[in-house]
Amino acid sequence: MNHFRVCMVWSVMALFIAGCSMDKDRKIKLASGEAQQETGVRTAASVLQVSPEEQRSIAILNFENKTGDASLDWLRRGLADMLVAELGQSPYLNIVPMNRLSDVAQRLGKETGDVGDVAVAQVVARDAQVEMILSGRFYRDGTDLRIDSDLRDVGTGQILRRATVRGPGLERIFAMVDELSEELRTNLRGDLAVAQLADVHLLDMTQSVEAFRCYSEGLDNLEKLQFAEAVSCLREAIGYDSTFAAAYLRLSGLGSWLGGSEVGRHALRQARRHADKLSAPDRIRLRLFEATGIEDRVQLIPDMEELLQFSPYDIDTRMQLAGLLFGMQKFGRAIEEYQIILDLDPERKLAYNQLGYLFARRGDFTTALKYLEKYQQLAPDEHNPYDSMGEVLMWSGRLEEAAEYLKTALTKMPSFYQSAMKLTEIYSELGDFEQALAYSKKAMAAAPNDHLKSIFYGQRAYLYWRFGRTKQAVQAANRALETYPDMAGHALRAGILFKAIGDTAAARHVYRSYFDRYKKAIASGRSDYQLMGSGAMAFLLEADLPRLEVIQTLEEFAKTQGPTLERQLCVASLGTLYMRVGEYQKAKQFQQGIGEFFSLIAKLPAGGRGAGWKHLVEAIHLEPKGDSPDYTIPNQLLEVAQTAGRKDFEYIARLVRAQYHGKYGRGDELAAEYRDLGSPVEDDWMIIGPFKNRSGFLRTF
Numbered sequence: 001m002n003h004f005r006v007c008m009v010w011s012v013m014a015l016f017i018a019g020c021s022m023d024k025d026r027k028i029k030l031a032s033g034e035a036q037q038e039t040g041v042r043t044a045a046s047v048l049q050v051s052p053e054e055q056r057s058i059a060i061l062n063f064e065n066k067t068g069d070a071s072l073d074w075l076r077r078g079l080a081d082m083l084v085a086e087l088g089q090s091p092y093l094n095i096v097p098m099n100r101l102s103d104v105a106q107r108l109g110k111e112t113g114d115v116g117d118v119a120v121a122q123v124v125a126r127d128a129q130v131e132m133i134l135s136g137r138f139y140r141d142g143t144d145l146r147i148d149s150d151l152r153d154v155g156t157g158q159i160l161r162r163a164t165v166r167g168p169g170l171e172r173i174f175a176m177v178d179e180l181s182e183e184l185r186t187n188l189r190g191d192l193a194v195a196q197l198a199d200v201h202l203l204d205m206t207q208s209v210e211a212f213r214c215y216s217e218g219l220d221n222l223e224k225l226q227f228a229e230a231v232s233c234l235r236e237a238i239g240y241d242s243t244f245a246a247a248y249l250r251l252s253g254l255g256s257w258l259g260g261s262e263v264g265r266h267a268l269r270q271a272r273r274h275a276d277k278l279s280a281p282d283r284i285r286l287r288l289f290e291a292t293g294i295e296d297r298v299q300l301i302p303d304m305e306e307l308l309q310f311s312p313y314d315i316d317t318r319m320q321l322a323g324l325l326f327g328m329q330k331f332g333r334a335i336e337e338y339q340i341i342l343d344l345d346p347e348r349k350l351a352y353n354q355l356g357y358l359f360a361r362r363g364d365f366t367t368a369l370k371y372l373e374k375y376q377q378l379a380p381d382e383h384n385p386y387d388s389m390g391e392v393l394m395w396s397g398r399l400e401e402a403a404e405y406l407k408t409a410l411t412k413m414p415s416f417y418q419s420a421m422k423l424t425e426i427y428s429e430l431g432d433f434e435q436a437l438a439y440s441k442k443a444m445a446a447a448p449n450d451h452l453k454s455i456f457y458g459q460r461a462y463l464y465w466r467f468g469r470t471k472q473a474v475q476a477a478n479r480a481l482e483t484y485p486d487m488a489g490h491a492l493r494a495g496i497l498f499k500a501i502g503d504t505a506a507a508r509h510v511y512r513s514y515f516d517r518y519k520k521a522i523a524s525g526r527s528d529y530q531l532m533g534s535g536a537m538a539f540l541l542e543a544d545l546p547r548l549e550v551i552q553t554l555e556e557f558a559k560t561q562g563p564t565l566e567r568q569l570c571v572a573s574l575g576t577l578y579m580r581v582g583e584y585q586k587a588k589q590f591q592q593g594i595g596e597f598f599s600l601i602a603k604l605p606a607g608g609r610g611a612g613w614k615h616l617v618e619a620i621h622l623e624p625k626g627d628s629p630d631y632t633i634p635n636q637l638l639e640v641a642q643t644a645g646r647k648d649f650e651y652i653a654r655l656v657r658a659q660y661h662g663k664y665g666r667g668d669e670l671a672a673e674y675r676d677l678g679s680p681v682e683d684d685w686m687i688i689g690p691f692k693n694r695s696g697f698l699r700t701f
Helices: 003-007 074-087 100-108 112-116 118-128 170-185 191-197 211-222 227-240 245-252 260-271 280-290 294-310 313-329 331-344 350-361 366-380 385-393 399-412 417-429 433-446 450-466 470-485 488-500 504-523 534-544 547-560 565-580 584-591 594-601 613-622 630-643 647-663 668-677
Strands: 026-030 047-049 056-060 093-098 132-141 144-153 158-166
Touching: 056 074, 056 100, 074 093, 074 132, 074 170, 074 191, 074 211, 100 118, 100 227, 112 227, 118 132, 118 144, 118 534, 132 547, 144 170, 170 211, 170 547, 211 227, 211 245, 227 245, 245 260, 245 280, 280 294, 280 313, 294 313, 294 647, 313 331, 313 350, 331 350, 331 417, 350 366, 366 385, 385 399, 385 417, 417 433, 433 450, 450 470, 470 488, 488 504, 488 534, 504 534, 504 547, 534 565, 534 630, 547 565, 565 584, 565 594, 594 630, 613 647, 647 668
Parallel strands: 056 093, 056 132
Antiparallel strands: 026 047, 132 144, 144 158
């Protein structure tokens, strides 16, 4: 699974960290500056020290159920999750999750279930460089429920503290865990004072035991990447407690499994509404989830870096930071952060996954595959390492090998539709229609909501079209639009297919229907990115619609929006549209702010010479010729590229500048521009086909 899907579950994977040694001066290696561009990663350049008195690592084992009541089995993990919620707010503690110990146990040749045994856990914890383990059990003591716990030093095996709490059954379980947490903190210098100052305890988070039971089950499913099951559990938790902010927060990152982004945003709004019930770490996560604007996300980076200066062993925050850096294409910095994570925790599986994708994005497939091989060794029974390996092999053009890995992923999790989607693409490229269609059907059968089903219908429309099945392609495109009508790409695809079969009336109807939907959304003040984002702008620029009406609609939209990405896309589109209708002065007015637009999109995760740049080139050629070329636009883009460190934007800026050279007949400058870019002049290309893989441009020949 690629980086962006993995990031949706960052907030619940491993809440705190491992990797603290028992030495007097524990150290983390920190790489300074950009990571080297070669296959190796530089890590030992500067050192950050944290004394043992300031931070200690602790693993909380699942509790033993000694009641004989199977209905209380959920408390085995549930009590551990409650203690994580309590103790995880301490800057003096690093909570090591159970799945971390299970991974180490597996590497040591032990059964993961054996980690619940204290003797085994102590061996595993020592290998994982964990300082303390907390184990416990719960009993029926007459009418009371009793919880016993032992805090044990991993190095010596000595019990540091033994604590017992009791109460009249589950109705007092949260208060009992609060008491237990306070008892345990007395062994940690300075931490009891922090606990007394904490403003959120379990009883503040929720007073419903059933809600927490479902929430704990949801966390377990999230750690296993079982998203549909996690959604079901978290929704059930909210059913018991409609103010359970932590459950809303986890749900907000699962929009694709909830039925679309709007449902995810609703969950996020509910988390904000009840933010006073969130723990301190969860409030930081809420800020990250709320940072939908590009500038907001950029601002979070120094905030997280400051947090890591205070809590340098917090792997969860480092994973978030590395993910943000990856998304902003700061690949060197992201690699450094992931390498620090592996210095702290060599068993952190998703860090290997992300490093694999990072090196693949930089074109170093050899190194990428090595990281993914390590991920596979650490998690041989999981589906995701095989899916990731398959995707990266696809990128490198090794389609047949990729298919075998993706099939293995599906064997391990038949409902993992992402692998089925990729197999559809592979067999389409290989010219095997029947296999491609079969995997398309598998993906559709596993789709958890209409949003994803519509995407699969769109993929199937392309599949039918590529193999000459025009009628079925049109039907699939219509199904995509009917299933999720807010997606502009569905409307554009359906219109193109109708035109291809000569039914221009049907194409105009599809275009008009979506455009009316778009206008209605603007009139109602709706700001759903699905209707207002880049896909919608591409539709308005490319669909066969009355130009003046489109211009009027976009001007109304621009008036209602602040300095958002959607508004910037709208303004840039208006510049092109005014060029098309010959209103050159108005077009110039809209192009005056294009530098701000470039600065904004330079921070976006996606880059490269995408389809949107063609509209900028179109505007250049529509502009009336003057006495000499005006290089303002490419110069602004070049300045933004250099400031943001975006090589891809720098290349685009120079290609845009080449358009001006060509328009004004400056042949020498044009040839020099292309020569410096390592490319022949566009007129010099000669493409010969047909190609083995039908599309021809994704493989080396």
